Amino acid sequence: MQALITEARRKYHAGLLANGVLTIDSKGVPSNADSSSKLSICIAQGIAHRLMAEISEKSVGQTAGAKFEQMNMEFIEATFPNLQNLRPGKWHIVKLGNRNSIKTSSFSQYEHLEYLSRLTKDDARLAASMGNDYMVAPDVVVYRETEPDEVINAERMIVDDFVSVLSNIRKASGGLPILHASISAKWTMRSDRAQNSRTEALGLIRNRKGHLPHIVVVTGEPLPTRIASLALGTGDIDCVYHFALYELIESVKETGAEDSIEMLNILIKGKRLKDISDLPLDLTV
Numbered sequence: 001m002q003a004l005i006t007e008a009r010r011k012y013h014a015g016l017l018a019n020g021v022l023t024i025d026s027k028g029v030p031s032n033a034d035s036s037s038k039l040s041i042c043i044a045q046g047i048a049h050r051l052m053a054e055i056s057e058k059s060v061g062q063t064a065g066a067k068f069e070q071m072n073m074e075f076i077e078a079t080f081p082n083l084q085n086l087r088p089g090k091w092h093i094v095k096l097g098n099r100n101s102i103k104t105s106s107f108s109q110y111e112h113l114e115y116l117s118r119l120t121k122d123d124a125r126l127a128a129s130m131g132n133d134y135m136v137a138p139d140v141v142v143y144r145e146t147e148p149d150e151v152i153n154a155e156r157m158i159v160d161d162f163v164s165v166l167s168n169i170r171k172a173s174g175g176l177p178i179l180h181a182s183i184s185a186k187w188t189m190r191s192d193r194a195q196n197s198r199t200e201a202l203g204l205i206r207n208r209k210g211h212l213p214h215i216v217v218v219t220g221e222p223l224p225t226r227i228a229s230l231a232l233g234t235g236d237i238d239c240v241y242h243f244a245l246y247e248l249i250e251s252v253k254e255t256g257a258e259d260s261i262e263m264l265n266i267l268i269k270g271k272r273l274k275d276i277s278d279l280p281l282d283l284t285v
Contacts, residue, residue, distance in 0.1 A: 008078040009277045012071060013051050013244065021067045021187065022220070023056040024048055031064065032188050032220040039257055043222040046251025047244050068243075069095055069139045069185040072218050072276075076142065076183070079280035087284035090145040091180070096138060107143055107179035108168045109210040138182035138200060142214075142283060146171040146178070168210055181214035181283055189221040189230065201236040214238055214283055218276060224252060224263040231272040239282070240267075245275035 016022045023031045024045070030053065033044035073095045081091050094102055105114035148171045152158050159170065168175050182204055184197040201215045215236065220243045221227050231240040242248055249268075252260050267273035274282070 004082055005079055005277050005280060008075055011078070012075045012276065015071050015074065016068070016220075016243070017051065017053055019067050019071065020056065021064050021071065022048060022051065022053050024053050026055060028055075030222075032222055034188075034190070034223070037223065039255060039260065040223050042255050043248070043251045043260070046254050047222060047247045050247040050250065051244060064187050065185070068187040068218075068220065072183060072185050073140045075276065076140065076280065076283075080142065080283055083280060083284050086281075089147075091142060092145070092177070093140065093142050095140050102141075104137065104179070104204075106176060107141075108176040109179055109208040109213070110204075111176050112209060113207060138204075139185045140183040141179060142181035142183070143177045143179050144169075146173070146175055148172070178211070179213045181216065183279075184215075184217045186217060186219045186221070186230075189219060189223075189226040195230065197230060198236050205236065214285075216241060216279065216282075218243060218279070220244075222248065222251070224260045224267065227273060228263055228267060231267050232270075239272060239274055241274050241276050241279050243276050245273065 013022075021031065025031075028045065029035050029041055030044035030048040032047075034040040073093055077093045080087075080093065096102060103114075104110045105112075147169055149159060152170065159167075164170060165173060167173055168178055182200070184200060186197060197217045204215055205212060216238050217230060218241045219227060219230075227240060227242070230237065245268075249264065252264050264273075
């Protein structure tokens with residue numbers, strides 16, 4: 001019998017292939033490779049071949065990012081809720097977007113941001129002085145519903161009407177759901193676009209009232225040096241997760257590029273880069 005996360009990882013990769021996110025064009029360049037970098041192409045080819053990607057003329061374009069977000073959301077949906085023995089609760093995994101009614105301010109730690117947003121809309125001088133650093137828009141979020149007293153007191157009497165009346169987890173307190181994780185999806189890391197994830201992370205850290213959610217990035221970038229530009233350092237992002245780390249390791253070793261091999265080892269041994277399969281378990285912490 002195959003492990004649940006092993007099967008989910010296989011379906012995750014199959015979905016990326018079927019939805020045209022991971023493809024190889026007629027020139028042999030994978031969709032996550034930088035066509036101007038021979039090393040990027042070489043590593044990406046190694047990953048694509050190991051995942052059995054096929055040659056396709058289909059242009060992924062700007063939809064690749066949205067599809068990658070969707071596939072990451074579905075992977076978490078297929079795995080994390082099954083870990084109730086490690087992290088019980090009523091969980092929701094949602095892909096945010098402009099049309100989604102759920103925003104960062106929909107959660108208990110950030111509900112004050114809606115008030116700030118209204119203030120700055122009505123006061124141009126206030127908006128100019130505050131900027132928009134407090135506005136955060138994660139790609140995928142994991143959040144937990146509040147719990148009724150019947151659940152909290154299921155084993156024995158834990159709370160009553162006189163104590164714990166301000167606790168975020170308690171439904172009787174009338175609070176909003178609790179943001180558990182913010183997941184940023186970056187199929188590739190070109191120029192400074194990937195650094196938006198760090199900006200979002202700092203916004204979540206600075207503007208929270210209460211518990212800090214997990215802040216992670218999932219990427220398909222093949223070049224270890226570019227992954228390092230976001231993964232190295234601590235204080236903002238918990239960790240970067242690669243969509244196919246095991247295949248990446250084999251592909252980088254295959255190139256014989258010592259600098260890339262060394263950087264990849266630094267990231268992995270320093271616990272700054274993990275495989276997508278590690279993410280569901282890490283979210284239980």
